Every structure is written in C-alpha cells, then in structure tokens.
Amino acid sequence: MKRILIVEDDEKLKKELAYFLCHNGYETKELEKYDTPVEDILHCGCDLVLLDINLPVVDGQYICKEVRKQSDIPIIMVTSRNSDLDQLISMNYGADDYVEKPFHPQILLARIAAILRRVNKGKESPEIIECGGWQLDVAKRMARNQGMEIELTKNEWNIVFFLAKQKGTLVTRDALMSYLWDSEMFVDDNTLTVNVTRIRSKLESIGIKNVIRTRRGQGYVMEDKEKE
Amino acid sequence: MKWKDFLRDRLASLLLWGIFIIALEVMLMAVSQPFLQIYIGVGIPLGFLVDLCLEFHKKKKFYDRIEKQAEEMEQAYLLPEVMEDADFLEGNYLIQFLKVMEHSMAEEVKRYRKDHEEYKDYIEMWIHEVKHPIAVGKMIAENHRSEAMESMEEELQKIEDYTEQALYYARSYNVEKDYLIKEVPLQNVVAEVLKKNKKTLITEKIKIEMENLETTVYTDNKWMEFVVNQVVGNSIKYRSETPYILFSAVRKKEQVIFSVKDNGIGISESEIKRVFEKGFTGSNGRGKQKSTGIGLYLCQKLCRRLGHNILLFSREGEGTEVRIIFPVGSYYNER
Incomplete structure (x- = not known):
C-alpha cells in the first residue's frame, strides 16, 4: 500500500484528508511538528508528500526546494493562493503537481494516482486486471481472452476500467460519467449508452459475453465471474 | 491665446481710452493746438498699443506653454509641478496657488489610493483565508456521504464561486500586472x-x-x-x-x-x-x-x-x- 505524508497545519483538514485517503486505499502519515520539516520529509519513508504552502515555521515552497535538493520523492503542493505565478514558482521549486484550495477531493485523488503511476512506471510489471476468465491490460489498453486481444478506444477503455475496478457492484450512470468527465471526456447520456454497446460487441468478438449488465434507470454492473 | 480674445478682454479699457482721447481731441480742436493734437491723437494711442503688444506677448508665451504641457501630460493634475515662473505678477500668483492646490490634491489622491490598496489586499487575504474552511467543508462532505452532505456540498460550491468572483473583482482593479500571458x-x-x-x-x-x-x-x-x-x-x-x-x-x-x-x-x-x-x-x-x-x-x-x-x-x-x-x-x- 502506498504511503502518503500529509504536511498540513490545520488539524481539521489534516484529519479529514487522512480519513479520506485511508478510505481510498492509501496509508497516511501526518507531520506533527514543523520545526524540522525538511528532515522529517526526507526520513518519513513515504511514497508521496502533500505539502501545504502556508506552514507555521517554514514556507512550503522553501521546504519543497530543500527537499528536492536531496530527494526525488513526489510532492504535490496544496495552496489557497491562486495565480499562475504561484503555480510557476512551485513547479520551478520542483513540485510534481499543484492543487488549489478548495480542491475537489476526487480530483486530488486522481492527481495522486497519476503521479504515483508516473513515478512507478518501469519499476513494476505492467498491471493486469483479472476479471474472471479474461484480463485487462492497463499498459496497452487492451482486453484479452484466451489468447485473443482487442484494442479499446480511450473512451471505451475508461468505462471498462472504471467498471472493472468495482466489479460486482452497481455503478450509477452519474458516477461513471463523473469519472469520465474527470478524465476530460465530456460524454453525454447517449454517448455513454453507445459506448457501452460498442464495448459489449467488442468484448463479444473475442468471446467475452454478458459481462456488463444494465440496470435500467440505475447504471451498470460488471459481472464478477463470467457466466456462460 | 488669441489677439481677438485678448482685445475683447480689454474692451472696456480700450473704449474708455478711446472716448477720453476723442474728447481731448475735440477740446484741443476748439483751442486750436495742432501740435498737442497730433501728440495726443497719435503718440498716446501708439504708446498704448506697444504696451498692449508687450503684455499680450508675455501672457501668450506663458499660457501657450501651459496649454502645450497640459496636452502632453498624461496626468494633467500634476501641471503645476512643471510650470515655469512667469515674468508677470499675476502669473506667479497663479502658479503659487495652483501648487498649493495640487499638493493638497496629491495628498488626497494618495490617501485614497493607499486605502484602496489596503482594502484590496485585505480582500485578497480574506479570500485566501476563506478558501481553507471551504476546502475542509468539502472534505467533510466527501468523507461522510449522505443526502444532506450532497446538498451541503452544492452550497459550498456556490460559496466558492462567489468567493472566486470577489477575488477577480479585486484583481480587476489592480494597477500592477498580476497575470501571466x-x-x-x-x-x-x-x-x-x-x-x-x-x-x-x-x-x-x-x-x-x-x-x-x-x-x-x-x-x-x-x-x-x-x-x-x-x-x-x-x-x-x-x-x-x-x-x-x-x-x-x-x-x-x-x-x-x-x-x-x-x-x-x-x-x-x-x-x-x-x-x-x-x-x-x-x-x-x-x-x-x-x-x-x-x-x-x-x-x-x-x-x-x-x-x-x-x-x-x-x-x-x-x-x-x-x-x-x-x-x-x-x-x-x-x-
């Protein structure tokens, strides 16, 4: 499990952030004192740092700069200052990403995931999602079944991926669309239906049948086990 | 400054002199004094005219310069700062008063500008402060999903939008450049x-x-x-x-x-x-x-x-x- 260090001086936000990240599959660690933040970050053994800009003792941008001199640990800056210039300064100091308060929790999550994915690229073997008899190849954006492969478009892939991550549970149309929109695919209701139909026929062409079920007026479920 | 305007300004005095000279001329004609008659009829008006010309020239130089400066300057209210001394009395008085006026106005403008800057800074700071509780609120709503929280989140979004508007409103008044093209x-x-x-x-x-x-x-x-x-x-x-x-x-x-x-x-x-x-x-x-x-x-x-x-x-x-x-x-x- 990936560990995230939260460097945030507001107790309440720290608590909620930790709670939120824990519930989304991360382990968290919080910084309690701010007298030696640079050393603490360097020795925390975490995979990513969420760094607030406004901190009591030392400025977040300074911390970022100092940490970067000695380590490549991914840093996401969190700030309430909102201007391109601030963003530029942070990025120049070596931050990997930059989110503004008030951030959307899901977007923060997506950014964390994106950075971790980027960082771990090459280190881990390409991820394969096992879907009960057939597989999804994350790196190649392909569905695979008994030696047969089919390529999916970006839209199709995102839909299948999101459903597969929550297989066996109902995914509402709104939740699915919301996820797609976060990935900058602004599909509407009809497009979604069309895409799902296309996915079904693509999957069928390599022998995967009836894996995506429609619940009328609610959403879709990806079957946990392939039922013939 | 134009001759026409200048003369019109002196109309009363010109008329008065005119009447006075004609009256003198008539009187002199009665006592038949041709020499005095010529002196008064030609000499005095000539002297008067020369005096008028000199005055016009002086004033024209002064006012024309001001006019030109006023046109060239971006902040015309700073005009008294660049005015040169006049070579006639009233001109110097004028400059003196204008300078007093300009100083007091500059003070006033400065005070307002400072107030405005401070207020703007306060607004920007306040906006950055208020974003924090909004972020916490959103986090809480996300962590404890329920119908009430969804609705709360919508309201938080509205607050965020209004806050954003206030921030850009404050920025839109800013004189310095705080954008990056x-x-x-x-x-x-x-x-x-x-x-x-x-x-x-x-x-x-x-x-x-x-x-x-x-x-x-x-x-x-x-x-x-x-x-x-x-x-x-x-x-x-x-x-x-x-x-x-x-x-x-x-x-x-x-x-x-x-x-x-x-x-x-x-x-x-x-x-x-x-x-x-x-x-x-x-x-x-x-x-x-x-x-x-x-x-x-x-x-x-x-x-x-x-x-x-x-x-x-x-x-x-x-x-x-x-x-x-x-x-x-x-x-x-x-x-």
Missing part, C-alpha cells in the same frame, strides 16, 4: 471549467459539444478559466428544456474567435446592450434565477485587461452566444 490551448480552459461544473452539467443532462479546441491562444490561464466559467454558469442558469453548450474556435488571420453558444432562453433585444453593465440584471436575472449583475461585467473588464474582446449575441427563446476574440499579433507568428 502564455500560450494556452483552449481545450485546457474548457476542460477545467467543465470539470468544475460537471455535477450540474451531468444531472441536468446538458449536452456538450466541442469543435476545434486544439487552437491555442495567448492568455492567462486562470483569468480565462474564470471568464469562461462565468459564461458557462450563465448558460447553465438560463438553460432551456433540452440544453446544449457548444464550444468552438476559429482561427483567422489576425485573430482567434472562441465561441460559447447555448440554446438557452436568450436575452431580449432591449436588454442585450446592457448585459456588460455593472449591476445590470435583466428580466431573466430578476426572475426565478438570482443574478448579481457582476459576472459579465467582470468578464468584460478582465478581457480588456488581457487585451481580448468579448461580444455577446442573443435572441430571446433561441439562445446566446458569447465570443471572445484573441488578437493574434505577428510577433507570435514569427516565432
């Missing part, structure tokens, strides 16, 4: 705005279409996002039964035209000219949807500061189109 694909701007509004856009089933948005423009990302967000906010607010929003861009020789078009309820012809006015809320805005009359006003103001142009076309019952025009300078093309 760079090459931005319109796609990025639109995507951010859509993500921000995705909740309403999805639940209200608003269809989104995009054309040619790979086009890049030179602008400040954040400011543009704010402007487009206001426009999209209006499209959402005043939507029709089967709403759609079309984002498109056209690159012309000298400009890029970015258009946001909807099929909403539109704006009546009588009101269309006033939509960019500060505080103007048309009949739409006074209806069931609340409007502050600030959104489009700010859009125009920010666009002007960035050197873009913003136009609005609308037909009642058919929809509204907002066009933002980005000039394309040859400087950028040559790179």
